[in-house]
Amino acid sequence: MPESDLPDIRGLHLFEEMSDEHFRALMRGSYVQNFPPQIELIEEGDPSDFLHIVLSGSVELFSSWNGRETSMATVRPVSTFILAATIKDAPYLMSGRTLEKSRIALIPSQDVRAVFDIDAKFARAIVTELAQCYRSVVKNTKDLKLRTSLERLSNFLLRQQKYSGGGAEFDLPLEKRRLASVLGMTPENLSRAFKALQSYGVKVTGNRVAISDQKDLERFAKPSPLIDDYST
Amino acid sequence: MPESDLPDIRGLHLFEEMSDEHFRALMRGSYVQNFPPQIELIEEGDPSDFLHIVLSGSVELFSSWNGRETSMATVRPVSTFILAATIKDAPYLMSGRTLEKSRIALIPSQDVRAVFDIDAKFARAIVTELAQCYRSVVKNTKDLKLRTSLERLSNFLLRQQKYSGGGAEFDLPLEKRRLASVLGMTPENLSRAFKALQSYGVKVTGNRVAISDQKDLERFAKPSPLIDDYST
DNA sequence: CGTCCTTTTGAACATTGTCAAACACTGTGG
DNA sequence: CCACAGTGTTTGACAATGTTCAAAAGGACG
Numbered sequence: 001m002p003e004s005d006l007p008d009i010r011g012l013h014l015f016e017e018m019s020d021e022h023f024r025a026l027m028r029g030s031y032v033q034n035f036p037p038q039i040e041l042i043e044e045g046d047p048s049d050f051l052h053i054v055l056s057g058s059v060e061l062f063s064s065w066n067g068r069e070t071s072m073a074t075v076r077p078v079s080t081f082i083l084a085a086t087i088k089d090a091p092y093l094m095s096g097r098t099l100e101k102s103r104i105a106l107i108p109s110q111d112v113r114a115v116f117d118i119d120a121k122f123a124r125a126i127v128t129e130l131a132q133c134y135r136s137v138v139k140n141t142k143d144l145k146l147r148t149s150l151e152r153l154s155n156f157l158l159r160q161q162k163y164s165g166g167g168a169e170f171d172l173p174l175e176k177r178r179l180a181s182v183l184g185m186t187p188e189n190l191s192r193a194f195k196a197l198q199s200y201g202v203k204v205t206g207n208r209v210a211i212s213d214q215k216d217l218e219r220f221a222k223p224s225p226l227i228d229d230y231s232t
Numbered sequence: 233m234p235e236s237d238l239p240d241i242r243g244l245h246l247f248e249e250m251s252d253e254h255f256r257a258l259m260r261g262s263y264v265q266n267f268p269p270q271i272e273l274i275e276e277g278d279p280s281d282f283l284h285i286v287l288s289g290s291v292e293l294f295s296s297w298n299g300r301e302t303s304m305a306t307v308r309p310v311s312t313f314i315l316a317a318t319i320k321d322a323p324y325l326m327s328g329r330t331l332e333k334s335r336i337a338l339i340p341s342q343d344v345r346a347v348f349d350i351d352a353k354f355a356r357a358i359v360t361e362l363a364q365c366y367r368s369v370v371k372n373t374k375d376l377k378l379r380t381s382l383e384r385l386s387n388f389l390l391r392q393q394k395y396s397g398g399g400a401e402f403d404l405p406l407e408k409r410r411l412a413s414v415l416g417m418t419p420e421n422l423s424r425a426f427k428a429l430q431s432y433g434v435k436v437t438g439n440r441v442a443i444s445d446q447k448d449l450e451r452f453a454k455p456s457p458l459i460d461d462y463s464t
Numbered sequence: 465c466g467t468c469c470t471t472t473t474g475a476a477c478a479t480t481g482t483c484a485a486a487c488a489c490t491g492t493g494g
Numbered sequence: 495c496c497a498c499a500g501t502g503t504t505t506g507a508c509a510a511t512g513t514t515c516a517a518a519a520g521g522a523c524g
Contacts, residue, residue, distance in 0.1 A: 044458055065378040066454050072373065084363040084370075090464050093370050116356070123355045124348070130362050131316040137369040138316075138325050141304065144376055145416050146297040148511075176471065184377050189512055191472055206521085222298050226276055232322050381480075409502065418481055423504055438489090 001105075005032045008055050009105055012078055014129055018122040022115050030107040041096045041104065048085035048092055050106040054078065057102025060178070061094040071181035073136075074099070074174065083130055086112050099174075135232075142227050149185045153193045154221035156183060157202065157209060159228050168214070172207045233337075237264045240287050241337055244310055246361055250354040254347050262339040273328045273336065280317035280324055282338040286310065289334025292410070293326040303413035305368075306331070306406065315362055318344050331406075367464075374459050381417045385425045386453035388415060389434065389441060391460050400446070404439045 006027060009015055015023055032055065035041065041052065044063055052059075059075040072094050075081045085092050086109040098104075116123050143152055156179070164170035172179065180190035194204045200220050201213030211217055225232060238259060241247055247255055264287065267273065273284065276295055284291075291307040304326050307313045317324050318341040330336075348355050375384055388411070396402035404411065412422035426436045432452050433445030443449055457464060 063374045063378065063458075065374065065456055065459065068378050070374070070377040072370070084366040087359055087363040088367070088464075090367070091458070093367055093374070093458055116359070117352055120349055120352065120355070123352065123359065127319055127348070127355065127359045127362060130359060130366060131319040134316040134362060134366040134369065135320065135322070135325055137366065137373060138304070141369060141373055141376070142295045142297065142302070142325070144373070145302040146295065146300050150511095186513060187471070188473085188514080192512095195472090224297055226295075226323065226325055227297060232320075407502075419503070420482080420505085421480055424480095427504090 001027050001030050001032055005055065005103075005105065008078055009053060012053070012080070014080060014125045015122070017125060018115070018119050022119045022122060026107055026111055026115055029111050030105060032103060032105045035098045035102050035104060037098050037100050037102075039098045041098065042082065042092050042094075044092050044095045046092050048082055048088075048090065048109050051080055051086045051109055051112050052082060052096070053080045053105040053107070055103040055105055057104075058099045059096050059102060059104070060099050061096050062181075063094050069181070070184070071178050074182075080129065083126070083133065085109075087116075087126070087130070089113070136230075139227050144184055146227075149183060149189060150193050150196055151221060152183045152185075153190065154197060154200070154202075154217060155223050155228050157197075157211070158218065158221055158223050159230070160209075161211060163230075168212065169208060169210045172209060233259050233262050233264055237287065237335075237337065240310055241285060244285070244312070246312060246357045247354070249357060250347070250351050254351045254354060258339055258343050258347055261343050262337060264335060264337045267330045267334050267336060269330055269332050269334075271330045273330065274314065274324050274326075276324050276327045278324050280314055280320075280322065280341050283312055283318045283341055283344050284314060284328070285312050285337040285339070287335040287337055289336075290331045291328050291334060291336070292331050293328050294413075295326050301413070302416070303410050306414075312361065315358070315365065317341075319348075319358070319362070321345070368462075371459050376416055378459075381415060381421060382425050382428055383453060384415045384417075385422065386429060386432070386434075386449060387455050387460055389429075389443070390450065390453055390455050391462070392441075393443060395462075400444065401440060401442045404441060 009027070010023060015026070035057075041059065054075050054077050056077050058077075059081065061072045061075060061081060063070055063072055075096075081096060082092055082094070089109065112126075116126055143155070147155070160172065161167070161170050174182070176190055177187045180187045183190065185193070194202070197217075200217045201211060202217060203210045203212065241259070242255060247258070267289075273291065286307050286309050288309050290309075291313065293304045293307060293313060295302055295304055307328075313328060314324055314326070321341065344358075348358060375387070379387070392404065393399070393402055406414070408422055409419045412419045415422065417425070426434070429449070432449045433443060434449060435442045435444065
């Protein structure tokens with residue numbers, strides 16, 4: 001592991017408060033690697049040998065069953081993925097592939113578990129991160145079960161808008177086909193959903209989204225902090 | 233907290249390995265209460281003052297949005313719920329109500345967090361439990377996004393059969409209307425789905441399910457350990 | 465300029481939800 | 495014991511939603 005990568009990793013919530021000694025112990029067996037786009041880093045069902053950290057680029061987590069595939073989440077820098085599998089020493093539940101050229105750190109899972117047991121600060125950070133992940137998935141389930149696809153799209157746009165600074169215009173950070181998969185619908189259906197949102201003042205040109213009547217869209221989308229807030 | 237309840241709680245994975253001293257510290261501020269059926273114990277959005285443990289009976293976790301409601305999970309003895317909210321000191325994401333007469337232990341969230349920081353065994357147990365919960369929700373999301381309602385029902389039946397001992401006949405442990413909500417469909421749709429499964433050898437009489445052609449149902453349902461196994 | 469891939473559109477189809485009514489089951493009070 | 499109310503379940507007709515398939519249109523890139 002090159003020295004130059006250490007600060008990025010050390011700066012993560014997960015590693016910020018732990019002792020230097022334990023941090024070095026973790027990094028000793030770790031390494032950092034550059035991957036081209038569209039590389040499958042992990043496959044669901046594989047044993048969880050490494051905790052992964054996205055240092056740059058982005059990684060899509062997805063799952064397959066019976067010939068179908070769905071996008072579960074997108075991991076952006078700097079954050080970890082498959083923490084739960086690492087902790088439980090259980091097989092991955094999701095596959096992961098790079099979306100673009102990405103720099104990924106790999107930390108041996110058994111080291112993570114070992115340091116967890118001797119460093120209370122690290123343990124606290126892990127449990128906080130994991131609780132955060134859990135709550136995100138619960139919110140996603142609520143989104144899926146309580147809303148129609150049009151409502152999911154509307155709220156996605158509002159979340160994205162907020163994340164992009166809150167302006168009336170912003171860019172979609174992913175392909176529409178993958179957005180469709182994230183939202184649990186087909187690309188065709190998404191295309192029609194965008195069209196249907198025109199009546200609420202949403203205009204889409206390529207990846208650019210313009211919201212002309214904020215209040216109207218919000219009245220339709222009815223965003224809720226218990227579903228749409230990333231942080232809490 | 234009556235002495236007689238302590239062994240049940242102590243026997244939970246979560247509290248099994250921690251020191252006696254810390255366990256007593258946790259129990260000091262806790263109490264146990266009996267609730268009649270259909271009592272709302274917690275409401276989504278409320279601050280998470282207590283970690284809840286179901287000692288007997290059962291509790292349904294559900295969520296609402298825009299006048300709709302969906303059942304998220306059923307908690308059976310002896311297990312905890314809303315662990316993530318307790319850890320993060322964040323509002324509940326789900327509401328909880330008793331389904332039957334139930335005995336519930338309440339442990340102050342701040343005590344849980346305090347003991348977490350000083351008892352490594354307890355911390356380890358919490359993180360394992362939380363990782364387990366996380367993986368359950370991920371599996372549920374895969375179930376929802378990758379399968380049709382008929383496939384979800386089929387796999388639910390196979391899981392339930394396994395859980396009931398594996399015999400060709402078993403009872404549904406919940407009302408059909410709630411099963412429908414758990415599976416993300418309407419009661420009417422569930423009723424028709426049961427009828428459609430007749431062609432795969434599934435017969436339903438009241439709450440009793442009989443599977444006459446196991447292989448045929450499995451060929452249709454295609455259960456996967458990465459979606460349907462509770463334990464891993 | 466072609467080629468490849470994504471996105472959009474249209475039409476047919478499948479699935480699921482809604483509404484209303486009938487039916488079944490349970491427990492109550494006469 | 496039975497009538498009855500209340501609730502859960504099933505059924506049918508219909509509407510809304512979502513998917514599939516095929517084809518056209520648009521963009522990115524050599």
